[in-house]
Amino acid sequence: MPKLKKNDIMPDLPVTLDDGSKTTTRSLLKGRTVFWVLRYIGCPTCRYDVHMITQNYAEFEKRDTEVFVVMQSDPAHLHEALKDTPVPFRFISDPGMAFYKALQIDPAKDDDELCGIDKTWWRSKRQRADEMGFAHGEVEGTDMQLPAMFIVAADGTVSYAHYASCIPDIPTVPQMLDLLDGKIEEISGENMFL
Secondary structure (H helix, E strand, O other): OOOOOOOEEEOEEEEOOOOEEEEEEEHHHHOOEEEEOOOOOOOOOHHHHHHHHHOOOOHHHHHEEEEEEEEEHHHHHHHOOOOOOOEEEEEEEEEOOOOHHHHHOEEEEOOOHHHHOOHHHHHHHHHHHOOOOOOOOOOOOOOOOOEEEEEEEEEEEEEEEEEEOOOOOOOOOHHHHHHOOOOOOOOOHHOOOO
């Protein structure tokens, strides 16, 4: 399957939720849905993203949008890592990386690709994660995994698809809200994490 792009149909992939229950991507589409694909729960910048989504989740609800965060972490690790942090959305637990492989969300080839040639983005995001106390935890899956993001309509049509070029190359929560509101159609790499 080629990488997803705008107006493609999201394939009906089997997935496991954070409570261990099995379902499919299509069954999760109750309205507009964001699949926010990160690395694993022990990744400090991923924890930062989870925190920011959590803090602003009411804004997604106002827009009748559900968020599913996809991680390589297994359900037990997600539960342990987040046991003291109420999260208003669900995770897709994908330690076998089937979701990543099916949608061709590839890992980086080297550290420069992972963090970006200009490491300013990565350092800025990592500093914010450090300031919030998100220390590096156990690596799950591949530590070189790159993120991605998809906005999918109830009928399965992809209205936005983004494959990151490096770890911080993923829309911020305010950028996502602007995308959902139709204020912008695309976010280019140089504008991520500003």
